[in-house]
Amino acid sequence: MNKADIIVIGGGIMGASTALGIIREGAGKVVMFDEQLPTQRLSRGNFGLTWFMCKGANNPVYARWSRMATTMWPEYAAKLKEESGYDVELEWNGGALHAIGDEQFQAYAESVANLKKVCSDDGLDYPARMVDREEFASMIPDMKLGDEVTGAMYSPEQGHVNPLTLLAALRGAFQNKGGTYFGGLSVSAIEPNGDGTITVKTAKGNYQCNKLVIAAGHGSSRLLGHLGSKLNIYPQRGQLIVTERVKRVLRFPILAVRQTMDGTFMIGLSTEDTAHDTQVTIEAMKSQASNAIKLFPELAKINWVRAWGAIRVMTPDGGPIYERLAEHKNIYSIAGHSAVTLAPVLTKQIASWILEKEEAPQISHFSNGRFNV
Ligand SMILES: Cc1cc2nc3c(=O)[nH]c(=O)nc-3n(C[C@H](O)[C@H](O)[C@H](O)COP(=O)(O)OP(=O)(O)OC[C@H]3O[C@@H](n4cnc5c(N)ncnc54)[C@H](O)[C@@H]3O)c2cc1C
Structure with a gap:
């Protein structure tokens, strides 16, 4: 049996930023699994905003949590570069x-x-x-x-990053600091043992750990279901469009239109409850295009070259879920939207909470149980 101190299931932005924090704290042998199915493009297919504005209008703790996370971003990006060699292209111009x-x-x-x-x-x-x-x-x-x-x-005081380099930086920094990452390897089952350890089953053998973090996006529901726990998330599709590269003219992002460092415009702000269907639709493309052109009419003159859909991990109140399972105190479940924005708090506050070093007072507000009324 392979052994680890802590296992993280899910190497998207949520899992990788938390795993990085755990390894930064010197938590021993930390292993991260990511199954990488072609349909799982959430952490590669997002808009890349590090953003607090408008978040938590009906959820004050989430509003403050998002604000706190954004204040941490400039230092976070600099440290990630140091640890991974990747520049996440943070632009902090508002x-x-x-x-x-x-x-x-x-x-x-x-x-x-x-x-x-x-x-x-x-x-x-x-x-x-x-x-x-x-x-x-x-x-x-x-x-x-x-x-x-x-x-x-x-x-x-907000900005945007390149989500692709962010993901690479998180996974790279985790490994550079001694973490073990298995890409393309799925966890098929989780079995809590009588002695407090947990067995994690994969196609390449079983692993035993003392603590387990389930951060597998929509894959978490199945894994938690085996443990008798229902995760209160639902799929919400977002569609994005990108244009050809043009001269840089927009130095800060607008919520539905941003220009990347290489000159492409990214356009999109659609939200649809569509189950796990990532296809793009004419209706959403038309409505996003017309909104963008209402903002900047000149966008109609350049070529729009590609579009995709990705499935948000959404909760009923928009806030994240950070849960220590009541029946299995050494198993944690973390899920939710806006993991780009929240990456710094996942690496610091959430990793620290999982290691039982320090518990930020907000964390109890984000339990999975808050929806069980
Ligand atoms: C259109 C769109 C725009 C967005 N824009 C923003 C934005 O501007 N700012 C922002 O902060 N957020 C944004 N988001 C949200 C952001 O993309 C997500 O919060 C982020 O990607 C975190 O995802 P995750 O790690 O929870 O899930 P995922 O990226 O889905 O990662 C979960 C991982 O778990 C793995 N997995 C699943 N099951 C198993 C298993 N059994 N064994 C092993 N591995 C498993 C999968 O392979 C997957 O890689 C946007 C989302 C969308 C759809």
Whole structure:
């Protein structure tokens, strides 16, 4: 029997950022498995925002958790580069959400005021504000705004990364620090043993560990089902479109349009409850394209070359799930949306909680059981 101190199932952004934190804390032999089916493109197919604005409008703890995570990003990216050699291309020039029409502008203004209060109640700042059309236009001098844009919600303290290099950096740093990573290897079963250890079964043999972290995205439901636990997640498809490379003109992301460092525009903000179906649809493409062109009419003049769909791991209140199983105290389940934004807290606060070193007070708020009412 192969042995490990801690096993992490799932090498997406959620599992890999947590595994990195665990190995940084010097937790002994740490092994991470990732089955890598072609349909599992979530950590490669996302928009790459490191973003707190608008998150947690109905969930104040999540709003603060997201804000805290974004404050950690600049240092996090620098350390990842040191540990992995990968530059995750963090651009920290701010981010905006444009408003179409006066009614939307007003609704955004109310949302900013509400979330400012939510964060200040916890001693956190919420550096977002409304900018009118004229100011918004002056922030993007090289692109013309569409006629219906009335302004935007803006924060200077958020940004975006390259999700592909982020994933590579997390997995690389984990291995450089002594972690063992098995890509293309699926965990078929989990068996808690009477002596407190856990057996993890794979096609290449069984592993025994003292602690197990299940971070397998939608694959977690099956694994937890074997342990009698129901994970409160559901699939939500998002579709994205990319354009050809053009001269860089947009230096900070707008929620539905960003320009990557190599010049392509990424476009998309669709949300559909579609089960596990990653295909793209004409309807979503049309609606995303027309929204993007309403913001920046010039986008209609360049070639849009590729599109894909990916399936979010969504929870009923949008916040993440961090759960220590009641029946198996050495098994942890972590799941949810926005793992790019939350990667720094997964590496620090969540890894520390799993190792029972320190428990951030927010963590208990994110239990799986909060939905069992
Ligand atoms: C269109 C879109 C845009 C998004 N934009 C953003 C954004 O801008 N910012 C942001 O923060 N988030 C964004 N997200 C969310 C983000 O992509 C996810 O939160 C992130 O990828 C984390 O995924 P994960 O690790 O939980 O799941 P996954 O990436 O699915 O990883 C789970 C891994 O578990 C493995 N696995 C499953 N079962 C097993 C098993 N039995 N044995 C071994 N391995 C197994 C799979 O191979 C998989 O690699 C977006 C998502 C979508 C769809």
